[in-house]
Amino acid sequence: MTPPLLELDHVDAGYGPFRALFDVSFSVAEGRALALLGSNGAGKTTVARVASGLVAPTAGHVRLAGDDVTGVAAFRLARRGVAHAPEGRSVFATLTVEENLVLAFREGTKRGHPGVDASLASAYDLFPRLATRRGQVAGTLSGGEQRMLSLARVLVQPPRLLIVDELSLGLAPIIVSEVYATLGRIKAAGTTLLIVEQLVSHALGIADDVVLLTKGRTGYVGPADELGDLDAHFLG
């Protein structure tokens, strides 16, 4: 049996004296989409950060395709195909749109390189709005455009595991639908997804599995279609 692509095994984590996660365990199999749901302050973002190496767990283990990657630096995980689009306007505000996009290329950050050109073209295909603003400094984009850019930025190099944090936040409903359609295509292409989301309906539309998080602890962990009534989990 192949090990799951991402596995959190009894993970505790926090920031300085504040503890955010208590004994969190779940795994995502290759090619599946997992939705991480929970109310404000439940620890969803911290789970995403632990998964991408931004926050090192204080106890427990993180495994990537069976390898123990607990405490491995974020940039090394990124090189192994873990892409994380953090919540909020996570763009390099002083760089131009195109500089934001080419930053991730290991082989060079100039146009003219075949890989770079193709990836840029596909990113602009995905978000045509960005193409018209490629020379603009990212900090001057609108909120929605910045969200698009931060998603495009992690997608220019097709990841193995894509972690998206609060994708719908601050986006117009029509763009949210668009972005989720994009996520569907990415998933169909074989990318594993970890979706952190408050907007449950969209996330459940795409997720195979669900993890419910309450006050830093895991509640329901299992297939999305057996979740049942969500309110019962939070209220009951």
Next chain:
Amino acid sequence: MTDLVSYAIRGVPIGCVFALMAVGVVLTYKTSGVFNLAFGAQAFVSAAVYYETRVRHDWPIWLAFLVAVVALGPAIGYVLDRALFRHLRTAPPIARLVTSLGLLVAIPQMVQIWFGNSPAYNPLGIAPDPGRIFRWGEYALDANQVATILVTLLVVAALTVLFRFSALGLRMRAVVESPRMSELTAINADRVGSSAWMMSSFLAGLSGVLLAPLFAQVEANAFFTLLVAAVAAAAFGGLSSIPLTFAGGLALGVLQQVLAGYLPSDSVVSQGLRPALPFLVLFLLLLFWPPLRGIGRAADPLAGVDPPPPAPAATVRSSGMTTMTRVLAVATVAGFVLAALFWFDAFWLLLFTKGLIFGVIFLSITVLTGMGGQVSLSQAAFAGVGAFATGQLVENFGLPVLPTMFLGALVAAVVGAVLAIPALRLDGLYLTLATLAFALMWENVLVPQTWVSSGPLGVDVPRPLVGPVDFTDDRAFLLLCLVVLALVGLLVLLVKRGTTGRYLDALRGSELAAASIGVDRTRARITTFALSAGIAGLGGGLLASQVGRATPTDYVFFLGLFWVVMVVTLGDRSVQAAITAGMSFLLVPELLSRIDLGFLPEILNPADNPAAIASILFGLGALTYAKHPEGILELQTRRSIERVNTWGAALARRRSATVDASDGPDPAVANGPGGPR
């Protein structure tokens, strides 16, 4: 016409030197987010090593250059990054600024310890044949000047290429903005950060070695003064554009020489304007240059991943402890007064009085930095304004000394407010740079004017005479200083707890949020600036009165820098910390001079070199600021209070346990060793 060209050509090598340093400063700022005030100090390190090897040990040029610039420069950068700045990437800008200030104070002294105090005359350049003159037509440049121009052009070209075309340049900019997000983009932020520091330190070393032949001898201050011109050029480049920075440096150098050539050398304008040029240019650029507008650093979206150290929580003191500390405080003050009146000899009396006066001056830093969150490098200048104003008013108008001191403080406050009004458009770093420009302008341009200082001997500031009390008596004067200190301390406390203090707290947290609840930023800023300048001015007046006169060398710029470093290190949030800092400022070197470690070489022995060693101690102490922004003193206070609290709690627990046991009916206890037999 020929004149103009030849003046301009004379300015080119100097302009290149300005440009080289400016480019280095911009590079450091762009790639590490640190405005490295210690850049000049780093340049000095390489210049000193080059001098030591090339001149004192007669090494060949290439070897000396290799060691002093190619090896040492990047090595220093690497160490600075690993030991300090790597951990400050997500720290607030003020922490980075204070760290570089600490380095600026400590590094030159450390180099001096190794380099020796004997003057290093006639530094050599890197040109193999320094006597060679390059001529075309009637214009001429010597070999070192040509070397400087060539190296500068090379550096500017290389850096322009780096930022415009290379992946590394782009990654460096990304890391400055958000190290965490860069990591998510598969960038090794630590390595990119290290290379940025190594590169900029290399540039510091290079400019140090190239600059050295400009001066008659290798010494740290020269490099610092140059830094102002460099900062002006960097400001011209908007702290970002390498070619514009180069152009700015060049223009400044040329302008300076052309002005020198055309203005009659004995005119007031020339005497005032020429040395003031870099400061004036910097000041005007800071205020009006559009590229500097709205540079406000982009906030790191992932700053929350590495939260800054938690704000010092209010420590809970039991009522018993509060009483105890109060009694202790009163006893200390009373003991001090008694000792001062009956026991101290003249020497210690002088020292302690000075300590009290510095307590007053340092309270000005508590107001501006601790409460206002702004770093000013011109506190010494404000103290000077107070001292000279007092002296001139007393001398020219025959006013009584004591009230005039307060008048002098008022003058300083007005100067501070006037400086603050334009500076209101500035924030954080730019405000600090504006105070830097003002402080150096004060020292180099205003102080030499006779209407300010009455010449190099200074102006008399007699001791006050109030009715029957003659403060020429040192004991009486000490009591006067104590009273002034108490009053100023009380004033600071009142302001801190009053509306202005609350406003400042809010502004420190978030200017935007503060504005949205109706906090008047302008008023709060001007008030703090004026108050701070006034307090410094009052202290300056007292200091002058103690000595009997105010001389131009009493309030030099570097002293003000050292003061900030001291107060920030010990604690800029409380009145007690400022007073302790004032006392330490005088007592630490005095105590060090009594520690005779004869087995150490003379230069390392505290007894022989107390001032330098104190500078190093406090300079390095400032490096703790990032970790403990409340200051060492506050930190220790909090820790000991916590310790006493846990101790007291344990004691209380044990006592209640024995009480329970003695009146409980438990037979096991009753029959125990302590029970009835």
